[in-house]
Structure formats: structure tokens, C-alpha cells
Amino acid sequence: MTLLEALSAGQPISTMPNSSLLAPWWIAPGGSRVELPLEPAVVHAADFVVEVSASMTLGALNEELAAHGQVIPFDPATSDPGATIGEHLDLSLPQRTDARFGSWRDRLLRATVRMADGRAATSGSLVVKSVAGFDVHKMLVGARGSLAIFERVVLRTSALAAWQAIQLPELPSFTAIAVLRPGENPPSGGTFDAESGQWFGAEANESCPWFHPALVQRPVMSDPVQRMLFVRAKQAMDPHGLLNPGAWGDLG
Amino acid sequence: MRGILAEDQILAGPAAARAYDCDAYTIDRSKPSVIVFPNSTAQVAEIVRWCAANDVPFTPRGAGTGLSGGAMPALGGVVISLKRMTRILEIDIPNRRLRAEAGLANTKITDAVRERGLHFAPDPSSQSVSTLGGNIAENSGGPHTLKYGVTAPHILAATLVDAQGEILELKSGGPGPDFLSVLVGSEGTLGVVTESLVNLTPIPKHVETALGAFATVRDATECVATIMARGVTPAALEMMDRNILGALRAAFGLTYPDDTAALLLIECDGDDAAAVQAEMAEVRAAMETWHSIQIQVAQSDADRAKLWTARKKGVGAMGRLAPSVVTHDGVIPRSKLPEMLDFVYECAARHGVGVANLFHAGDGNLHPIFYFDDRDPGQVSAVVAAGEEIISKCVAMGGSVTGEHGVGVEKASLLKLMFSAEDFALQEMVRPIFAATTMCNPCKVIPDQKGCVEHMRRWRGVAT
Numbered sequence: 001m002t003l004l005e006a007l008s009a010g011q012p013i014s015t016m017p018n019s020s021l022l023a024p025w026w027i028a029p030g031g032s033r034v035e036l037p038l039e040p041a042v043v044h045a046a047d048f049v050v051e052v053s054a055s056m057t058l059g060a061l062n063e064e065l066a067a068h069g070q071v072i073p074f075d076p077a078t079s080d081p082g083a084t085i086g087e088h089l090d091l092s093l094p095q096r097t098d099a100r101f102g103s104w105r106d107r108l109l110r111a112t113v114r115m116a117d118g119r120a121a122t123s124g125s126l127v128v129k130s131v132a133g134f135d136v137h138k139m140l141v142g143a144r145g146s147l148a149i150f151e152r153v154v155l156r157t158s159a160l161a162a163w164q165a166i167q168l169p170e171l172p173s174f175t176a177i178a179v180l181r182p183g184e185n186p187p188s189g190g191t192f193d194a195e196s197g198q199w200f201g202a203e204a205n206e207s208c209p210w211f212h213p214a215l216v217q218r219p220v221m222s223d224p225v226q227r228m229l230f231v232r233a234k235q236a237m238d239p240h241g242l243l244n245p246g247a248w249g250d251l252g
Numbered sequence: 253m254r255g256i257l258a259e260d261q262i263l264a265g266p267a268a269a270r271a272y273d274c275d276a277y278t279i280d281r282s283k284p285s286v287i288v289f290p291n292s293t294a295q296v297a298e299i300v301r302w303c304a305a306n307d308v309p310f311t312p313r314g315a316g317t318g319l320s321g322g323a324m325p326a327l328g329g330v331v332i333s334l335k336r337m338t339r340i341l342e343i344d345i346p347n348r349r350l351r352a353e354a355g356l357a358n359t360k361i362t363d364a365v366r367e368r369g370l371h372f373a374p375d376p377s378s379q380s381v382s383t384l385g386g387n388i389a390e391n392s393g394g395p396h397t398l399k400y401g402v403t404a405p406h407i408l409a410a411t412l413v414d415a416q417g418e419i420l421e422l423k424s425g426g427p428g429p430d431f432l433s434v435l436v437g438s439e440g441t442l443g444v445v446t447e448s449l450v451n452l453t454p455i456p457k458h459v460e461t462a463l464g465a466f467a468t469v470r471d472a473t474e475c476v477a478t479i480m481a482r483g484v485t486p487a488a489l490e491m492m493d494r495n496i497l498g499a500l501r502a503a504f505g506l507t508y509p510d511d512t513a514a515l516l517l518i519e520c521d522g523d524d525a526a527a528v529q530a531e532m533a534e535v536r537a538a539m540e541t542w543h544s545i546q547i548q549v550a551q552s553d554a555d556r557a558k559l560w561t562a563r564k565k566g567v568g569a570m571g572r573l574a575p576s577v578v579t580h581d582g583v584i585p586r587s588k589l590p591e592m593l594d595f596v597y598e599c600a601a602r603h604g605v606g607v608a609n610l611f612h613a614g615d616g617n618l619h620p621i622f623y624f625d626d627r628d629p630g631q632v633s634a635v636v637a638a639g640e641e642i643i644s645k646c647v648a649m650g651g652s653v654t655g656e657h658g659v660g661v662e663k664a665s666l667l668k669l670m671f672s673a674e675d676f677a678l679q680e681m682v683r684p685i686f687a688a689t690t691m692c693n694p695c696k697v698i699p700d701q702k703g704c705v706e707h708m709r710r711w712r713g714v715a716t
Binding site: 044049106113126129133139142148162220225236 | 667672698
């Protein structure tokens with residue numbers, strides 16, 4: 001069943017990855033897995049941007065971009081070439097490449113999303129700099145598809161040579177990703193702190209760029225203001241709870 | 253207001269209303285009933301609660317340097333000026349963060365941390381006076397946006413007084429939707445930002461700056477396209493045309509080679525000297541490919557400041573050409589710069605208005621500057637018509653109606669060139685998330701808002 005068919009029938013849907021390495025980061029939503037449209041990517045090589053279906057895998061996109069000497073930079077610790085662009089945007093996991101190349105949110109210039117009522121809507125622009133209208137597409141990054149579903153997006157690309165020159169050290173596990181800045185102390189060590197629900201990784205050093213502690217991944221939203229705004233957003237954007245229901249636990 | 257604020261925090265009367273009836277976009281004007289100057293987040297919250305309870309529109313304002321009418325009190329009411337909230341609240345050097353009140357001028361942030369080798373990267377041309385809150389509202393860019401990004405990625409948290417007067421602390425990062433990312437750039441329509449935690453960026457150890465002169469605008473724009481297509485990302489890549497140079501000559505006596513039609517100011521920076529020099533070598537090669545008639549490279553900081561003079565003083569110098577200027581703002585894919593600049597000159601000539609260009613070429617962010625006499629209604633109409641035609645062309649080329657000046661009242665209608673009814677329906681969903689009403693900086697960003705259309709004719713007029 002396609003996304004549009006499911007929403008038109010009022011059926012809850014899920015866009016949680018089936019098998020990619022990103023799946024463990026999700027709280028499994030209650031809806032049915034749906035098919036998303038897949039159209040060819042359009043590479044605007046001279047402008048370093050690409051239009052791509054959210055259902056295209058990161059690996060497939062980077063194969064196309066490589067022919068133009070370009071890439072969507074990624075950190076193998078928190079990205080999976082076998083996962084789709086939409087799945088990466090839904091999670092927005094921090095990457096050690098963020099400081100130099102920008103985060104998923106920085107990279108997203110425009111998105112056409114499917115709203116819960118079945119309509120498609122676009123936010124953002126094809127160009128690298130635009131302040132036209134509210135940046136709804138940026139707000140949706142990291143929302144686990146619970147407010148709208150990414151269908152087609154425009155991403156900023158980077159020069160392949162610059163990314164290949166970066167050497168990222170291996171991390172002990174896929175989930176050990178939060179690297180703290182010098183001078184900042186984690187509340188606990190190890191790779192996962194069950195009490196706080198936080199993952200922690202190695203300390204920063206010269207070869208290993210840092211992340212701000214606010215970027216440490218948690219399975220749930222812990223900030224009360226963010227939780228309050230999310231509840232309002234869910235009410236405004238998906239009042240019937242069709243989009244990835246339960247992906248944020250008891251928040252919807 | 254007298255129940256909330258001291259007497260010297262309230263300004264009213266015809267002169268005050270005239271001074272606050274517009275920002276730096278002077279085409280449209282609307283007078284406020286009162287201007288207030290709170291000195292704390294708590295006072296802002298009280299003012300907003302009073303406005304909400306009495307259904308009075310309110311408009312946040314920083315330094316009033318906005319270029320799209322974002323701080324114009326479209327429906328009158330209360331202007332909330334943040335200019336007395338200028339304190340730096342916390343400097344955290346190890347974590348490269350600074351917390352300040354929203355009325356602090358942009359450059360004051362860098363002034364506070366420069367000795368520690370850090371700076372606040374967003375650098376709008378108005379940065380000596382434009383405020384942190386204004387930069388957040390407009391998601392301001394600047395010459396170094398090309399490498400360092402606009403304001404949004406540098407904002408780590410913000411204190412917001414929402415449209416009901418509730419105080420919220422929004423933070424960036426972590427799992428879940430990032431509501432701060434939609435607050436930044438919302439032009440004060442979701443509430444009043446009173447404080448912010450900003451990211452500080454290390455000052456690069458090595459900087460190379462070059463100024464290239466070109467005999468044709470076409471050569472200069474082709475050079476820009478070549479540099480960007482090679483994957484080089486200069487820290488800044490700015491362009492100034494012949495009319496800007498004429499104004500600079502008249503205002504400051506600055507001279508450039510006689511047959512110069514355009515200048516490119518290009519800066520590369522980083523901590524690795526060899527890498528910076530390699531980038532600049534690529535830039536020079538591109539300039540030579542496109543027949544640059546003169547290339548000056550800064551040998552010292554004093555040299556660098558001299559090369560930047562044309563860029564920094566260009567807009568101010570425009571006052572020598574006409575009593576009024578309107579600076580437009582549109583974006584195109586960078587590869588289409590040559591075609592677009594040809595169109596800008598043709599369009600201005602057809603409408604019989606003067607135009608100069610000084611802009612962020614590396615981002616494809618155009619700033620056609622029309623110079624005219626705003627006492628002449630015919631010239632005002634011609635400027636508006638030419639501007640709208642140029643912005644329409646930007647959209648037709650796949651670009652945007654605004655790259656950094658914002659939508660405000662200037663471009664609310666033009667936004668329909670980019671977005672459909674469904675797109676606006678998605679954007680309208682943002683306001684209820686923040687409990688925002690149409691009384692919070694009304695008539696901005698979203699077109700055809702209830703109660704605004706009938707006021708539009710009242711805003712527009714000629715200088716009196």
C-alpha cells in the first residue's frame with residue numbers, strides 16, 4: 001500500500017526502517033509500513049545541490065553524486081548507506097562530520113512532505129540560501145515522521161575530495177556516538193546510561209571532532225518545552241494520530 | 253503600560269510614532285500607538301500578556317535595520333523595542349558559548365570574545381547596530397555566510413516570550429523536532445525572543461583576501477560560477493558593479509581601474525595555511541581565466557581592510573546618487589548568475605530607474621539597489637514594479653524571493669510565487685504550535701492574512 005492510499009483510507013502508517021542499521025534508534029510505531037514514491041534524482045552539479053526522493057538510499061544517491069565529484073558526507077557510526085534519505089532525516093543522528101560539513105538539518109534546503117490529511121506541501125527552496133516563509137522542513141528533521149512524511153527533498157552536496165580527506169576513527173559500537181567537547185564532562189561513562197537514557201562515546205581529541213551534549217541521542221524527548229510544543233504540533237499537524245503513532249512513546 | 257513600566261520606558265506622540273512607523277524598508281509605513289522599552293524578560297512577558305488580554309497588536313523591534321518591513325507596526329498597537337536589553341549574561345569560553353539579551357548589537361558579541369580567539373560568525377552588513385534578536389528574527393546572513401552559514405546554525409537556545417506572554421526556553425539539538433529551527437527566521441511572528449545562547453566560532457588563523465577587477469559584469473559573474481563549480485568554498489565572495497564604484501568615488505574618492513565594470517572581493521580562510529593558499533590559487537586561476545584586468549592581494553591586515561572598503565561602504569555611498577535607495581534581495585542558483593545580472597540591468601532600464609549591484613555572489617544572493625526620489629510617486633511605483641519583476645525572475649530560475657532580508661510586508665504577496673495554497677496550509681500550522689495569534693507582529697510572512705489586506709493601501713505612500 002502506498003502512503004497516499006493509506007492516509008486516504010485513514011490508516012495509521014509507519015516509516016520506521018525495516019532492516020537498516022538505523023532501526024535500533026526507533027521506538028516501533030504502531031502503523032503499517034507503506035511504500036513511498038521513488039523518482040530519479042536530479043543533480044544540479046554546478047550549484048552543489050540535488051533533488052532526491054526520500055525513499056532513495058544514501059548509498060545509491062552517493063553513487064550518482066560520485067559521478068559529479070560530489071557526495072552527501074556521512075559518519076559510518078550513525079549513518080547507513082543502505083538506509084534511505086528519509087530515514088536519515090527522520091532520525092537526524094549527529095555525525096562527526098557535522099562540524100565541518102553540516103548536520104542533516106543544515107543540509108536540507110527544501111522538502112515536499114505528505115501531510116496527515118493526504119495533501120502534499122513544500123517548504124524551503126532549491127537554492128542554498130533562502131528565508132522565504134517558515135522553515136517547516138527544518139523543524140521536521142528528527143521528528144521520526146510523526147508530523148509529516150518526507151517524500152522529495154533538496155539537499156546541499158559537498159565536494160567528494162574534501163570528504164574523502166577526512167579520516168574518522170572507528171567507534172566501539174554503532175550506538176556509541178556522542179563525543180563530548182573538551183571541557184565538558186558526561187554525567188556517566190560507558191556507551192549507554194539506562195537511567196538517563198543517554199548514549200555516550202569517546203572523549204574528543206584532535207582527530208575526533210566533538211558534539212555538543214545537547215546532541216547526545218536519547219530515545220525520548222526529555223526537554224519539557226520541546227515535549228509541550230511537540231504535543232501542540234501533533235494536534236495541529238496530525239490530529240488523528242496517523243503518522244508513525246507511538247514513535248515518541250506516550251507523546252504520540 | 254504605565255502600570256507595567258516606568259515613565260522613561262514609554263514613548264508616545266506624533267514624533268515618536270513617525271520615528272517608529274517603519275524600519276529600513278521605507279516604502280510602507282504604519283504608526284504605532286506607543287513604543288515601550290522593557291529591560292527584562294519578565295517585563296516583556298507582562299507587556300505581551302496585557303496585549304493578549306486586550307487584543308492589541310504588538311511588534312517586536314531591535315535596531316530597526318530590517319529591510320523588508322518586519323518591524324513595521326502593520327496594525328498599529330505596541331512596538332516592543334529590545335534596545336535596553338543589551339546585557340551579556342554568560343561567557344563560556346571552554347564550550348565556546350555566550351548568552352546575551354536580544355537587544356545586544358551583533359558586533360558586541362564578537363568584541364567580548366575576540367581576545368580569546370573567538371567570534372560570532374553571522375555578519376550582516378548592519379552588524380554594528382543590528383541586534384542579536386533581530387538577527388534571530390530574520391535569520392540574518394552576511395558576507396561570510398557562504399562558509400559559516402546564516403544565523404540559524406549559530407543559535408543554540410533562545411528564551412521566547414510567546415504570544416500569550418508565557419516564557420519558554422527553546423534548545424537546539426537532541427532527538428525530536430527542532431522547534432528552535434522554525435523560530436529562527438520567523439520574523440517575530442511567533443513571539444518575542446528576549447535572550448539567546450549562541451555558538452562562538454574560532455577566528456581562523458590564516459586569511460587570504462583578493463580583489464579582482466573585471467572589464468565586463470559577464471566576466472565577473474562567469475568567474476563566480478567557475479569558482480563555485482570547482483568546489484572551492486571561499487569564506488566570502490562578494491561582487492560590486494560599476495554604479496557602486498561611481499558612488500564610492502563620489503562619496504569617498506575611491507578609485508579603481510578606469511575600465512572596471514565589476515569587482516569581486518574574495519576571501520579564503522582556515523587554520524591550515526597551505527590549504528588556504530591552495531584555495532586562493534584556485535580563485536586566482538579562475539579570475540585569470542575570466543580576463544581579470546587587475547588582481548590585488550592583501551599583504552597585511554591594513555591591506556585587507558582597504559580591499560574591503562568598497563564592500564563595506566558601498567551601500568552608504570549610494571546616498572550620493574539619489575535621496576532614497578531600496579535594496580532588494582533575491583536568490584538564484586549560482587550557476588545562473590550571468591544570465592540574471594543581464595536581466596537586472598535590462599529590467600531597470602526598461603522601468604527608467606537607476607540600479608547598482610552589491611551582493612553575495614557566492615550564495616547567488618542578489619541585492620539590486622534602486623536609487624530614486626521617494627517624493628515622486630511615479631518613481632516609487634517604478635521601483636516597486638522593477639523590484640517585483642526581478643524577484644519573479646529569481647523564482648522562475650529556481651530561486652527564492654528572499655535570501656536574508658526576510659519577507660516582512662514587502663514580500664508577503666510575492667511569496668505566492670514560490671508556494672501553493674497547500675504549502676501555506678503547512679506553514680499556517682506553525683503558529684498554533686507557539687500559541688501565536690495574528691496579533692503577534694501581524695501581516696508579516698504569510699500573505700492575505702485576515703485584517704491585513706485592507707490595510708495595505710494605507711501603508712504605501714510617498715515620503716512626506
